[in-house]
Amino acid sequence: MADLITPDLVDLELTAADRHEATRRLAERLQAAGRVTDLDGFLGDVRAREAQMPTGIEGGIGIPHARSAHVTEPSLGFGRSPGGIDFGADDGPADLIFLIAAPEGGGAEHMNILASLARRLIHASFKEALRTAPDPDAVVNLVNKEVLGQ
Amino acid sequence: MRIVAVTSCPTGIAHTYMAAEALEQAAREKGHEIKVETQGAAGAEPLPAADVAAADAVVFAADVEVRNRERFAGKPLVQTSVKRAINDAAGVLAEVETAAERGAPAAGAPAGPVADAAPTLATKVDQQAGLGTRLRQWLMTGVSYMIPFVAAGGILIALAFLFGGPEVANKVDGGTFGGVEYPGVTDLSRLIVEAGWAGLLFKIGATAFALLVPILAGFIAYAMADRPGLVPGIVSGLLAVEIGAGFLGGLAGGLLAGAIVLAIKRVKVPRGVAGVMPVVVIPLVSTLVVGALMLVVIGQPIAALQEGLTNWLDGLSGTNAVVLGVLLGLMMAFDMGGPVNKVAYAFGLASLASGNLEIMAAVMAAGMTPPLGLALATVVRKQLFTPAERQAGEAAWLLGASFITEGAIPFAAGDPVRVIPSLMVGSAVTGALSMAFGATSRAPHGGIWVIGLVGRPLAYLVALLAGILVTAACVIVAKSVGRRAPAEAEPSAVPTGTAPAAG
Numbered sequence: 001m002a003d004l005i006t007p008d009l010v011d012l013e014l015t016a017a018d019r020h021e022a023t024r025r026l027a028e029r030l031q032a033a034g035r036v037t038d039l040d041g042f043l044g045d046v047r048a049r050e051a052q053m054p055t056g057i058e059g060g061i062g063i064p065h066a067r068s069a070h071v072t073e074p075s076l077g078f079g080r081s082p083g084g085i086d087f088g089a090d091d092g093p094a095d096l097i098f099l100i101a102a103p104e105g106g107g108a109e110h111m112n113i114l115a116s117l118a119r120r121l122i123h124a125s126f127k128e129a130l131r132t133a134p135d136p137d138a139v140v141n142l143v144n145k146e147v148l149g150q
Numbered sequence: 151m152r153i154v155a156v157t158s159c160p161t162g163i164a165h166t167y168m169a170a171e172a173l174e175q176a177a178r179e180k181g182h183e184i185k186v187e188t189q190g191a192a193g194a195e196p197l198p199a200a201d202v203a204a205a206d207a208v209v210f211a212a213d214v215e216v217r218n219r220e221r222f223a224g225k226p227l228v229q230t231s232v233k234r235a236i237n238d239a240a241g242v243l244a245e246v247e248t249a250a251e252r253g254a255p256a257a258g259a260p261a262g263p264v265a266d267a268a269p270t271l272a273t274k275v276d277q278q279a280g281l282g283t284r285l286r287q288w289l290m291t292g293v294s295y296m297i298p299f300v301a302a303g304g305i306l307i308a309l310a311f312l313f314g315g316p317e318v319a320n321k322v323d324g325g326t327f328g329g330v331e332y333p334g335v336t337d338l339s340r341l342i343v344e345a346g347w348a349g350l351l352f353k354i355g356a357t358a359f360a361l362l363v364p365i366l367a368g369f370i371a372y373a374m375a376d377r378p379g380l381v382p383g384i385v386s387g388l389l390a391v392e393i394g395a396g397f398l399g400g401l402a403g404g405l406l407a408g409a410i411v412l413a414i415k416r417v418k419v420p421r422g423v424a425g426v427m428p429v430v431v432i433p434l435v436s437t438l439v440v441g442a443l444m445l446v447v448i449g450q451p452i453a454a455l456q457e458g459l460t461n462w463l464d465g466l467s468g469t470n471a472v473v474l475g476v477l478l479g480l481m482m483a484f485d486m487g488g489p490v491n492k493v494a495y496a497f498g499l500a501s502l503a504s505g506n507l508e509i510m511a512a513v514m515a516a517g518m519t520p521p522l523g524l525a526l527a528t529v530v531r532k533q534l535f536t537p538a539e540r541q542a543g544e545a546a547w548l549l550g551a552s553f554i555t556e557g558a559i560p561f562a563a564g565d566p567v568r569v570i571p572s573l574m575v576g577s578a579v580t581g582a583l584s585m586a587f588g589a590t591s592r593a594p595h596g597g598i599w600v601i602g603l604v605g606r607p608l609a610y611l612v613a614l615l616a617g618i619l620v621t622a623a624c625v626i627v628a629k630s631v632g633r634r635a636p637a638e639a640e641p642s643a644v645p646t647g648t649a650p651a652a653g
Contacts (some may be wrong), residue, residue: 067191118165146240
C-alpha cells in the first residue's frame with residue numbers, strides 16, 4: 001500500500017477564497033497524483049458530506065472528507081493556510097486543512113489507517129508540529145511517524 | 151468512574167475517531183476509565199458486555215443513530231454530537247459525572263430486561279466483586295455454556311445404550327464386551343452398517359461429549375478476558391483432554407488462559423502494534439504459553455500420578471474388599487472422567503478381564519451415584535441451585551442411570567469445593583456396600599440398563615440407592631452452609647436471559 005501522503009500532496013501556502021476552493025486546490029493535487037480519478041465527482045462527494053455538517057473543528061482545523069468511488073487509495077491532502085479559511089468551526093477560521101479521501105469499498109485495513117490519522121488530529125503536539133513544519137517532507141515524515149508508527 | 155461511549159458520524163472516517171480520542175484523552179486526565187466503541191467505517195468492535203454491565207454511565211457522541219443502543223438500557227446516559235465531544239470532551243465528561251450521580255436512565259432506550267438484544271455472548275461478571283465471587287462467576291459462565299453439550303451428548307449416548315445395548319460403545323470404538331472382541335469402526339461411512347443406528351447415536355453423542363471440557367475451559371477464559379480468551383481457553387481444554395487431565399485440568403487451563411490474556415492486555419504496546427494485538431499477537435502468545443504449560447507443567451505430573459495410583463491399586467488387590475470399595479468410590483467421584491477416575495475405571499476393567507467381577511460392579515455403581523445424587527438434590531432443594539443447574543439436574547437422571555458420570559461435571563465445575571467431596575462420600579458408600587454385598591458385573595458400562603448382567607442385582611440396587619441418598623444429603627448440607635441462596639446470587643449462570651445492561 002502506497003503512503004497516505006507524499007510531499008506533492010502538501011501545500012504549505014494554501015490560499016483560497018472559501019472552503020470549497022481550498023478543498024478543490026488540495027483535491028487537484030490528489031488528482032495529479034492519480035489518487036482521484038474524477039475531480040468534480042470527488043468534490044461533489046466531499047461537498048455532500050460538508051453539507052450535512054461543517055467539518056471545521058475548534059483549534060483551527062478543517063477536515064473536508066469523503067468516501068468516494070472516485071478515490072483509488074486512502075489519501076491525505078494537507079494544506080496550511082497562513083490567512084485561515086472558514087470551515088464552519090465556532091471559534092474561527094482553520095489554518096490546518098486535512099482533505100481525507102477514502103475509497104468507496106475500502107477494506108478495514110485502509111479504514112484503520114484513516115481512523116488512526118483522525119485520532120492524531122486531536123493531539124495538540126501533532127497540530128503544533130504541523131504548524132511549524134519547515135517543508136512538505138517534514139509534514140510527510142511527521143504523518144508517517146505519528147499515524148503509521150514508522 | 152467507569153464510562154462506556156459510542157461515537158458515530160455520517161461518513162465514519164474522521165469525526166468518529168476524533169471524538170473517541172478526545173473522550174479517551176479527557177477521561178484519562180480526569181482519572182476515569184473509559185471504553186469507546188467507534189461505529190465507523192473501520193467496523194465497530196462492540197463493547198464487551200461485561201464492560202457495559204460494569205459502566206457507571208454511557209456517552210453517545212453521535213450524529214447518526216447509535217446501533218444496538220438497547221444494550222445500554224437503564225444506564226445514566228449523556229447524548230451529544232461528535233463535534234461537541236471533540237471540541238469540549240471535558241465538558242461532556244462533566245455532564246457524565248452529573249448524570250451518573252443522578253442515576254438518570256438512558257433516555258429512549260427501553261427499560262427493563264433486554265435479553266433478546268444482547269449482541270454478544272453473555273457473561274455477567276461483576277468486575278467490582280471480590281476474587282472469590284468473580285472466580286465463581288467465571289466458572290459458572292463456563293458451566294452454563296457446557297451444560298447443553300453434556301445434555302445433548304450424554305442423552306444421545308444413553309439412548310444409544312438403550313436401543314443398541316451397551317456393546318454399542320465397543321462396536322464403535324473397539325474393545326471387548328461380554329467376551330466378544332470388537333474391532334471398532336475406522337471408516338465412518340460404514341458406521342451404520344457395522345454399529346447400526348444406535349452406533350450413529352453413540353458417535354454423535356461421543357463427539358458432543360468430546361467438546362465438553364474444551365467448551366468449559368474456553369468460556370471460563372471468555373468470562374475472564376472476553377473474546378481473546380476463547381482461543382487459548384478452548385485449546386487448553388482440548389489439551390486437558392489429550393493429556394487425560396479431565397475437567398479439572400480444563401478448569402485450570404481455562405483460568406490460566408484467561409489470566410494470561412489479561413496479563414498480555416496490560417502490556418503497553420506502540421500504536422502501530424496495537425492494531426494487530428487482538429487478531430494476531432494475543433491469540434498467538436496466549437495459546438503458545440497456555441499450551442506449553444498444559445503439556446509440560448501439567449501433563450507430566452498427571453501421567454506420573456496415574457502411574458503411581460495404578461501401581462498402588464494393584465498392590466492393594468489382596469486387602470479388605472470394603473476398603474477397596476471405599477477407595478474406588480472416592481476415586482470415581484473425584485474428577486468424573488479425569489485422571490483419577492480413569493485409573494479406578496481401568497482397574498475395574500483389568501479386574502474384569504482377570505475374572506474379578508465384583509470390582510467392576512463397585513466401580514460402575516460408584517460412577518452412577520454422582521449425577522443421580524445431584525439430580526435428586528436439585529429436586530429436593532431447588533432453591534440451592536441455579537436455573538441452569540436445575541436443567542442439568544433433569545438430564546442428570548438419565549446420564550447417571552447410564553453410568554455417564556460426566557453428568558455431574560456442571561455441578562462440580564461450578565462449585566468444586568462443596569460438590570466434589572459430597573460426591574466422593576456418596577460414591578464411597580456405594581462402592582463399599584457393593585463390595586460388601588458381593589455384587590458382580592460382567593458389563594464394563596451401560597449403567598442400570600445392563601442390570602441383567604449384574605449378579606445380586608437387588609443388593610446392587612440397594613448399594614446404589616444408599617449412595618444416591620448420601621450424595622444428595624451431603625450436597626444439600628454443603629451448599630446450605632455459609633452462603634446466600636444462589637438463585638438470586640447467580641442469575642448470570644444462564645446463557646440466555648442475561649441482560650448485560652440491566653445491572
